[in-house]
Amino acid sequence: MATMASLFLKTPGPSQSLPKTHKTHFVLPQNLPLSWRSKYRAGPAAVRIRCGLIEPDGGKLVELIVEEPQRDLKRRQALSLPQIKLLKIDIQWVHVLSEGWASPLKGFIRESEFLQTLHFNSLRLGDGSVVNMSVPIVLAIDDSNKNNISDSSSVALVDDKDNPIAILNDIEIYKHNKEERTARTWGTTAPGLPYAEQAITHAGNWLIGGDLEVIEPIKYHDGLDRFRLSPAELRDEFTRRNADAVFAFQLRNPVHNGHALLMTDTRRRLLEMGYKNPVLLLHPLGGYTKADDVLLEWRMKQHEMVLEDGVLDPETTVVSIFPSPMHYAGPTEVQWHAKARINAGANFYIVGRDPAGMGHPLEKRDLYDADHGKKVLSMAPGLERLNILPFKVAAYDKTQNGMAFFDPSRPQDFLFISGTKMRALAKNKENPPDGFMCPGGWKVLVDYYDSLTPSENGRVPEPVPV
Amino acid sequence: MATMASLFLKTPGPSQSLPKTHKTHFVLPQNLPLSWRSKYRAGPAAVRIRCGLIEPDGGKLVELIVEEPQRDLKRRQALSLPQIKLLKIDIQWVHVLSEGWASPLKGFIRESEFLQTLHFNSLRLGDGSVVNMSVPIVLAIDDSNKNNISDSSSVALVDDKDNPIAILNDIEIYKHNKEERTARTWGTTAPGLPYAEQAITHAGNWLIGGDLEVIEPIKYHDGLDRFRLSPAELRDEFTRRNADAVFAFQLRNPVHNGHALLMTDTRRRLLEMGYKNPVLLLHPLGGYTKADDVLLEWRMKQHEMVLEDGVLDPETTVVSIFPSPMHYAGPTEVQWHAKARINAGANFYIVGRDPAGMGHPLEKRDLYDADHGKKVLSMAPGLERLNILPFKVAAYDKTQNGMAFFDPSRPQDFLFISGTKMRALAKNKENPPDGFMCPGGWKVLVDYYDSLTPSENGRVPEPVPV
Numbered sequence: 001m002a003t004m005a006s007l008f009l010k011t012p013g014p015s016q017s018l019p020k021t022h023k024t025h026f027v028l029p030q031n032l033p034l035s036w037r038s039k040y041r042a043g044p045a046a047v048r049i050r051c052g053l054i055e056p057d058g059g060k061l062v063e064l065i066v067e068e069p070q071r072d073l074k075r076r077q078a079l080s081l082p083q084i085k086l087l088k089i090d091i092q093w094v095h096v097l098s099e100g101w102a103s104p105l106k107g108f109i110r111e112s113e114f115l116q117t118l119h120f121n122s123l124r125l126g127d128g129s130v131v132n133m134s135v136p137i138v139l140a141i142d143d144s145n146k147n148n149i150s151d152s153s154s155v156a157l158v159d160d161k162d163n164p165i166a167i168l169n170d171i172e173i174y175k176h177n178k179e180e181r182t183a184r185t186w187g188t189t190a191p192g193l194p195y196a197e198q199a200i201t202h203a204g205n206w207l208i209g210g211d212l213e214v215i216e217p218i219k220y221h222d223g224l225d226r227f228r229l230s231p232a233e234l235r236d237e238f239t240r241r242n243a244d245a246v247f248a249f250q251l252r253n254p255v256h257n258g259h260a261l262l263m264t265d266t267r268r269r270l271l272e273m274g275y276k277n278p279v280l281l282l283h284p285l286g287g288y289t290k291a292d293d294v295l296l297e298w299r300m301k302q303h304e305m306v307l308e309d310g311v312l313d314p315e316t317t318v319v320s321i322f323p324s325p326m327h328y329a330g331p332t333e334v335q336w337h338a339k340a341r342i343n344a345g346a347n348f349y350i351v352g353r354d355p356a357g358m359g360h361p362l363e364k365r366d367l368y369d370a371d372h373g374k375k376v377l378s379m380a381p382g383l384e385r386l387n388i389l390p391f392k393v394a395a396y397d398k399t400q401n402g403m404a405f406f407d408p409s410r411p412q413d414f415l416f417i418s419g420t421k422m423r424a425l426a427k428n429k430e431n432p433p434d435g436f437m438c439p440g441g442w443k444v445l446v447d448y449y450d451s452l453t454p455s456e457n458g459r460v461p462e463p464v465p466v
Numbered sequence: 467m468a469t470m471a472s473l474f475l476k477t478p479g480p481s482q483s484l485p486k487t488h489k490t491h492f493v494l495p496q497n498l499p500l501s502w503r504s505k506y507r508a509g510p511a512a513v514r515i516r517c518g519l520i521e522p523d524g525g526k527l528v529e530l531i532v533e534e535p536q537r538d539l540k541r542r543q544a545l546s547l548p549q550i551k552l553l554k555i556d557i558q559w560v561h562v563l564s565e566g567w568a569s570p571l572k573g574f575i576r577e578s579e580f581l582q583t584l585h586f587n588s589l590r591l592g593d594g595s596v597v598n599m600s601v602p603i604v605l606a607i608d609d610s611n612k613n614n615i616s617d618s619s620s621v622a623l624v625d626d627k628d629n630p631i632a633i634l635n636d637i638e639i640y641k642h643n644k645e646e647r648t649a650r651t652w653g654t655t656a657p658g659l660p661y662a663e664q665a666i667t668h669a670g671n672w673l674i675g676g677d678l679e680v681i682e683p684i685k686y687h688d689g690l691d692r693f694r695l696s697p698a699e700l701r702d703e704f705t706r707r708n709a710d711a712v713f714a715f716q717l718r719n720p721v722h723n724g725h726a727l728l729m730t731d732t733r734r735r736l737l738e739m740g741y742k743n744p745v746l747l748l749h750p751l752g753g754y755t756k757a758d759d760v761l762l763e764w765r766m767k768q769h770e771m772v773l774e775d776g777v778l779d780p781e782t783t784v785v786s787i788f789p790s791p792m793h794y795a796g797p798t799e800v801q802w803h804a805k806a807r808i809n810a811g812a813n814f815y816i817v818g819r820d821p822a823g824m825g826h827p828l829e830k831r832d833l834y835d836a837d838h839g840k841k842v843l844s845m846a847p848g849l850e851r852l853n854i855l856p857f858k859v860a861a862y863d864k865t866q867n868g869m870a871f872f873d874p875s876r877p878q879d880f881l882f883i884s885g886t887k888m889r890a891l892a893k894n895k896e897n898p899p900d901g902f903m904c905p906g907g908w909k910v911l912v913d914y915y916d917s918l919t920p921s922e923n924g925r926v927p928e929p930v931p932v
Binding site: 111112115116118119120121122124130134175177179180183184186187188189190331332368369372375376379380381 | 577578581582584585586587588590596600641643645646649650652653654655656797798834835838841842845846847
């Protein structure tokens, strides 16, 4: 990761001192002075209005990390509480909650929020306003956990080495109806949904909700932590760059020139709309992904190459990792992806064909209609403030030897290169047509598949993403 | 049905001429003068504010029945259009839509409404306001229907004898993803859901939405049509009675004294709240029900006996039939049941344990948590105007020989008589404890099971409700 680290070094100090033309796109988490942080917490509205960024859901970015001076106290307190061991995916959700991606949630959801999420994909707040919440952020426990908790109103959440990660207060325990949760979230109960197999099928029969106190920022020590900017840090970065519009692009795949064309074109359109400095948030998902997705580490290398090769403009692009696990829940999940980016300061969201979709686990068809994601997103409660930008279809234009927006008047000139086709080419170390992807980015992809050395039986082992 | 007919005869004329103390509870559809109808259509808000009744969803009661002078024209027009044959359950939905129970829907829903219903249980209107819509009111067609429609923008909906029922205009045809529809509506895809087996599993792979023109009021000619008051007719009846609060009780089972106690107690509470004349809408569901539910005809006889025996006060009770088919979709469906009653003028809704619930088709448990229905209902978007009255638990109090609200301080004094137990007693011609149900009502139930003569193999044939 040497080249990535060197990129970080381009962003040395506090934001205020940086020139506006600063070109780094991989940005360091800003170690903001405490006084500024306090100001942000005390009066976020004033700060945000000054920045021109969209308000977080609920009006205030929720941050659940215990301040440094209290951490030892909280660690000791955790030792005295009933303990719940977190899976890796649970820790990713603690991470998501701790930084306010799910604002105004203050922890794992209780039953009333669970029901609203499943039935309405939204939550009504105390003041009557509605925020989007489509994916239930829950913590499952089993009977023995429940018995162990007894009548305690708080529990300690610990990692696999029993280190305390967080304290969950004012807990509420309620039934985990896995079938209903799955049916209402995915629109199917077919066996083989990756997230369900990872985190639901074998999980406990109870859910525990409550308010989180996260003892210290969640880190993964995988060389990529510095890319994991929190919503507050991203907002700071956008402010530092004087962004007057932020457009988010969620991805979990390598970037090809069709994506790049779309993102460049989006910026052009925003400039035409009168914005002076639209900034792209290129936001690869970093939590749990299914086994055949490209590993985060390699995707980050590929994104870096795309920027180094000049396919995207570093000056107007921020690359950061979105810590959420992936549900592959299509129209339900795309709302979560969009809502979380509002909290990070994005007021435009690019939505593609079949977002967060996958093949049906049992049938030979896509699980979701390719258009439903953008339709549902455009009508979703609590997302009225977000501008939805539907993805224009890009394909390989044989007359120009490059990616271009598909022109239905001359379909014979276009070649569609699917993800499956792209992966097959990379696996076989073949090259795609010139102009499909920058050479540096393509090489990363070929190296990635090369790294998946076939095992003795000749089969490529499946990488395990978490 | 002679006794029922005679009850009707007690309600002779237009509402304006009736004395306010009029005691009939089974009310005739009011054949309102056309001038009044027109006024209602032109300015419903003024009428309703005068009446003190709750506004229909969307501000205006939608009625889709063609006026008499145009009916022949529409019948002829229907002959020239591609035809779609309706099932009995489809006709029930046409009935529901035609009278405005689903206001502001103007017909079978199109895809954008379908997606909002499945994902959000609500629809956003053009003015930004939100109405509840939890159950997708759709019409399924198969490939040959679709091919036959070709590029026509209207279709004729016909009954099994090819009589035109309605014209559907401005049609939109979209995919019928049965698995997703079922999963998101019921929270399960287990085979054996009665409505799914009746109307989804064998239905076509397309849905057709559009605006309905219903050629004449839907009638069933089963001796019960006169009990089927439309929302407009019910609103007129409540106005005639000077109701200042209307509390609706949805049911599809015989009324026992526990129900009666609850309804009487609700009226008492409303009087305590300061209402002068709260009126009960006792509103049995009249559309499709599963095979082991008591047939509508017998339920109506039973309700009549309950009123004749004086268990409920006829002066403050309106009994009418709700024409909707039953989904048995628990927390999803209870929202529909409540929303439709808003359109009929009810501003209070009584919700019981496990509303619209049933046993899981495959597992030995209830499909829904018994408390989820009332919780979901109390949080549902678009139902904020409706007052939800949770059902107090009534049971047989052995110390009083009658039904009473359960007192948790002396559980040993109470006997819970389940629906299964009640049906078993009636089938065996045994009597329940004195005071469980009025004798006339119980006799109807015993007669009903007696009428289900065992067939030659000794098994009681299953009644077919539609």
